[in-house]
Amino acid sequence: MKGDFISSQGGAQPYLFPRKARPRVESISVGHTLLTAMASADPSETLTCPNCQNSSADTDTCEHNFCWVCIDCMLDKQRGVRTQHQCRAEERRGQQVGSHDSGVQQVGSHDGSGGITCTYCVHSPVPAVRSCVMCEASLCDTHLSVHSRSPEHPLIEPTTALRNRKCAVHKKILEYYCSADRACVCVSCILFGDHRGHRVETLNVVSERKKKRLKNDLKKLNSRSEETAKKIQTLQGQRRDGQERASEVSGRVSAIFRDIRRRLDAMENTVLSHISQQDEQLALSLSTLVQQLELHRNELFRRAGYLEELWNKVDPLLVIQEQESEREDFCDLEEGAADTHQIYHLDQGLMAVTLHTGLQDIMVAARKGLDLQGAGDILLDVDTAGNDIHISSDLRGASWSHVQQNYPEKPGRFQYDQVLSTRSFSSGRHFWEVETSESGVWFVGMCYPSIDRRGRQSWIGDNNKSWCLRRYDNVQYTVIHDSKWLQLPHNVSCPHLGIYLDYEAGQLTFYELRDPIRLLHTFTTTFTQPLHLAFSVYKAWVRVQD
Structure with missing residues (x-):
């Protein structure tokens, strides 16, 4: 009675059923695809086989509707018998694109535009709308309408890589996440596999927790992006x-x-x-x-x-x-x-005086055009000078002295070898040229009148009330403010310095007055008090040029 019975290949003892009875098929193993059948439907209903696209009443209604021709073909192949049926699934499988990439089976095919097509549409590619993880197949709208809706057949967005959604060991759907190994696992992995006894959570719980973190991260990134x-x-x-x-x-x-x-x-x-x-x-x-x-x-x-x-x-x-x-x-x-x-001598004195006065007028006009004020009446305040510093008779130069000057005690006098200008500046742009010694240590800069006059915190630059440029033995430059020292990369090349102050812009700049003029450093801040020129010398001298 060959061909009259269908044999189940899953047990030790084969079960035989009359073909015409159209029994409930428990399982049919076809390659990598597991076909799980349901109870038979109304015999009078005409169904379509998703495997070969035959429309016939001679089909079995299950989670997938397969005609008996296809089932016989599959069973004959498993028994090693050459089939006598013309199964259109052979044609479909010849056209289907399937490959293994890094151990992942690709199910479904691509149309010319790169989209995923239905696994069961043979004659012409039909775009897939969902993929079944259990069946490892992609389905169009037509085949999706007759596909099982049970939880055992989870549907996802169309994809050609479905085997990575199943356990590589047990071939079951990945439903849990092992926190210990940071891996997705199936039920068998938890019950008797390598992850037995590990703490596991459902994928939904882990996914939601990760989404919350991602949401927070996204919020931070968006905030940073806005900033x-x-x-x-x-x-x-x-x-x-x-x-x-x-x-x-x-x-x-x-x-x-x-x-x-x-x-x-x-x-x-x-x-x-x-x-x-x-x-x-x-x-x-x-x-x-x-x-x-x-x-x-x-x-x-x-x-x-x-x-x-x-x-x-x-x-x-x-x-x-x-x-x-x-x-x-x-x-x-x-x-x-x-x-x-x-008789033959020209009056060169007249020419010199004319040039001198003319150039002075030009400089005055240029300064006015730039709103720039010069040294002018800049004098040093002897009442602020420390006893180790000597002030020149014209009050423009300061030099370190081996002999104590024995200045009278004044409330504004510095404890150490420092001195301030008599005049302060609370607006405008100003420029001064300062000549310095090539040996010793000197500090040139500006400070508020409220600077301390005694103690280590009174040193120019070692507080938040002063800004200065320091040079040591003609070797290197350092800028100092609020006790923060920054060594400059410039090599010392000139004893003449320029100090430029733009009070409103909050800029104090130091230059080397060589050819060409070289920028050394610019302090940028907001000035809140009037500023005095400030000098400090040790075995050195400085002088404000007229």
Whole structure:
């Protein structure tokens, strides 16, 4: 009765059922796919086999509807018998794309655009809408409508990699998470596998907990992203403001240089005019002198001719009787002209004074154009000087002294070798040039008048009320503020320093006044009190240039 019975391959003793009875099939192993059948449906209902797409009443209604032709083909293959049926599933499997990649079986195929297609649609690719983890198959809308909805057949988004959702050891769906090994496991792994006795949780619980953490992380990232966006906007705004300020300053500087060129041209014309006038005056004086000398020379020629004629006479009486030649002043003829050595010198003093005053006017105009104030009346306050520091008579220089100066006690006097300027600055832009010694240690900078005058905290830079540049034995520069020391990479190359203060902008800058001028460092802050120039010296000296 070959072909009249269906045999179950799962047990030790085969079970035989009459084919026409269409029994409930417990399990049929087909390759890697497990086909779990349900009870038979209404015999009068026409169903479609998802394996070969045959539409026939000769199908078995289960979780998957397979026609008996396909079932017979599968059973014949398992028995090693060549099938006599024309099963369209063979054609489908020939067209199906399936491969193993890193141990993961790929179920379903791709259409030309890279999408996932239904595993059971043979003749033309139909996009899959879901994939079944249990069946390791992808289904279109049609096959999904007849697919099992039981929890044993979880449906997910279409994918070609389904075997990684099953345990590699027990071939069961991964439903739990082992915290000890940080791995997804199946029920068998927990009951009698390598994860027996481990603490496990359902995937949903672990997933929700991770999602909460991800939500918090996402919130943090979004917050940081917003902060970064604000910083970008701030920087872009600063860039625009900087461009506007640069354009404004460029315009002012161009105007200053135009004015300087105009003034220089005018000064050049003035000096050249002085030279031309002096040259004309010298030429006139020289012409007058030449005329006088020519007249004098003619008189000399006349007298010389008279004497020569008298000398040539033979008659002694005539020579003796000539009285004019015997005058004492006959040869002492006055020239009546100035000293020629003083006539050819130009008045260079006038040119020097003109240039000096003109250049001063140009500097004053340039400073006004830049709102820049110079040293001017900068003097050092002797009443703040420590007893180890000597102040020059013009109150512009400070030097370290081996001898105590014995200054009278004053409330504002420093305990150590430091001194402040008499004048303070609470607005505007200012520039000072300072000359320094090439040996010893000196500090130059600015500080508030409220700086301590005694103790270690009174040192310039070792508090939050002062900013300074320090140099040691012509070796290296260091900038100091609030006891924070920063060594600069610049090599010392010049004893002349420039100090620039822009009070409103909160900038204090130090330069080396070499050629070209070199920026050393800029402090940027918000000034809250007036500022004094401050100096400290040890075996060294500093001087504010006029």
